[in-house]
Amino acid sequence: MHFPLRSLIPWRAPRLVHAVDGVSLHVDAGETLGLVGESGCGKSTLARCVLRLIEPTAGRIRFADTDLTALGDEDMRRRRREIQMVFQDPTASLNPRLSVAATVDEPLALHTPLTAQARRARVDEVLEEVGLGAGLRDRYPHQLSGGQRQRVNIARAIASRPRLVVLDEPTSALDVSLRARVILLLGELKRALGMTYLFISHDLSTVRYLCDRVAVMYLGVVVEEAPARELFDHPAHPYTRALLSCIPIPDPDAVQERLALAGEVPSPVDIPAGCRLRGRCPLAQPVCAEPVPVREVAPGHTVACHLV
Amino acid sequence: MTPLLALEDLTVHFDTEDGVVQAVDGAALAVGPGEVVGLVGESGSGKSVTALAILRLLRPPARVVSGRIRFDGRDLLALSEEEMRSVRGAQISMVFQSPRTSLNPVLPVGRQIERLLVRHGGAAPGQAKARAVAMLREAGIAEPERRAGQYAHQLSGGMCQRVMVAMALATNPRLLIADEPTTGLDVSIAAQILELLRDLGRRTGAAILLITHDLGVVARLCDRVVVMHAGQTVEWAPVRRLFHAPAHPYTRALIRSIPRVDREIAMEPIPGAVPSLLAPPHGCRFAPRCDLVRAECTAHIPLREIEAEHRVACVAVEGR
């Protein structure tokens, strides 16, 4: 299963916010693609476009030979069985009036021909898979802890056995000790069920743990893409290198030189031509004002930079 | 070296409808002059409550049950509110978590600093404005004169935090308490803010008590670390020792549970769950989850020095 995305530029009237600008990505069946970047880079927008929660302005989303952008409402609705999402805020993403069982049952009731009894059994199965246990089926969100709520979120997303799960910062709202567990759970599910994930996060250490390939976004474009280990061990793009250098390593003796980017992230409204990092990049040259080429620096490792 | 700040045996309870929440139980820590001390723990560990207790910012239903907070020779808990007010903002400042909501939304940021300078810094109103702008510049804000006239909502999260740091250091306090100052900030901005704290701290000689859950931050920035779990202080040590030879089982479990960006490791989450503070276990609160647990763990465990400057609250650890 294969889906490339191309050229999505959602905008809001009246000025154009170039949230995502000409992005092409693909995720192969069974792999986990990590999408990283800081706030404003467009990764959340991209995630929502994949699910057509936001309509892309231009471009196509090909999912297993179907162009999602060309589907009508009802057809898209049916397709949703196959593409699901785990949201960031475990509390806000659960309907407070639905019990755990009702929440997890819903995708089954909407998309599968299973009888109520069969669904019941399946819900219990899924609750076991995510480590919650069938005993919690009748609880309501306010009776659960943050970590448990996020597991319900995950259970809902995998219940219908989707082919792709998009995870939008699934651990950011969780406490540090819970993060490890949820990440481990996601890893286990990936191995046991062969899940394909689009994993969006700003937490690079988690991404390193979970993802096969990583794409780095900045201000609406992908600046680097590589297999995970390659990206972390040999980052090429100045932005990636700067980002990695900013993450404090929990080792007081490690030598860490921070690669400073001047200033702050500019607004995605009026974007200068050429490389978007130009104003902040310590390596900027006059050539950076030209449209940026995408070069392959190693097998599977592409970088959008003039100077690489 | 006499510590600038020394907490002894601090206990804080919250009276709620569901019962008494024993948020902090016998906590201890010390900060030397000019030192950067990290206070580490997960949420629910009581670190924020401890910080608020130092500044006497706790209100009912919270109440300080016992303990001493010695700052510069005086016990802060024994001071009157009037005396405490001259300490807050002048000798001990605080930087909070969400910068935008911590700033006054209806005053331009420059004015907020000016007020502080006039009140505590003894500056004449005429000089205060210039000094406020200078503080903003030192905090790394470009075009400080223009920014001084802006309101909190016009500034980005990172810039708001810089303003907070400027405000906190404007009066040259001896101690700066920073409570998770980089939550919600992007990685690159967070790195800048932490560097700013460290540099300005060095330049003004202020000691910093940095409260965080991020061990990476602690490793890079702090001289000493105090680890808290479920309201109790479990370990305190110089930073290198904490990372190379952590003694308390909780500290060791915590270090093993974090994913790393610089290498591939096996992440091991801490088993069990943080105990409820409504009915916490007696003695060591980590005991129910600890694989070294023994009978003595249900009694009160004091902090014991096992090596120079390295104290642990655990009976299973060898040492003096």
Place this chain on the structure above:
Amino acid sequence: MSTLAYVSADGGPARRSAAVLLWRRLSRNAMSLAALAVLVVVALTAVGAPVIMPYDPDEPDAEHALEAPSGRHWLGTDLYGRDQLTRIVHAGRVDLLVALAATAIALSIGSVLGAVSGYRGGWIDQLLMRVIDTIQAFPSFILAMGIAAALGNSVTNIVIAIAITHVPIYGRLIRGEMLRIREMEYAEAARTVGNPRRRIIFHHLLPNCLPPVIVQATLAMGFAILTVAALSYIGLGIRPPTSEWGAMTAEGAGYIVSGEWWVFLFPGTAIMATVLSFNLVGDALRDVLDPRMKGV
């Protein structure tokens, strides 16, 4: 100042149900307990009226006209010799019924309008809101009067009149809640899972909009009763000989001067006590549900 996250990672005790919290809040002072008691009494007697009341509310009894309160007639008799107590209780049925029906209809229509309006936005929202604006442009009592006068004063028509004037309240309230809730992640999640739009609005979001509406409905019940009474007082409401609090008060007004104080006092007090009780219980409901509303 951040709140303390002291709940154990295993999930804390379940929050107490709204009913328990409501009871606690109501029992906190005498006034609200009394209010609850009044409502319970009114409701029970209204239901059981034909069985428990000894007299016939409509049967005239010329011999005992205008008798002061006594052992035989606890609240006295009116001009036609009818027992006041019996009439007041029967009138309670009518007033409560009308208020209940009107509120229920207004709530239903208003909720649907508000929900669709709030979720869809765009021209549907504009259109529906202008309709509601038009209704609200009239002072509600005048509008009720107008509708009652136009349709004629049967019980059904009164209910319709009051319902129409109340629709905007619920419409706007639900719309406001819907605007807030549709941005929440669970609304997005409902869409992601594959719910058709109608189910998202009515099955997922609307039930979460209801707490403030319930408070409003309780308060509006009191107002509905006042409207019926007022309409009947001026002759546009329930037709005699059906007993109705407002009509009875109107009748009794003519006898104040001549000294038969009981004819207007008791029905008037009934109106006041019931409306006040609805208000007090509604307030208590709001106090209980408000903090929970923030959790939704």
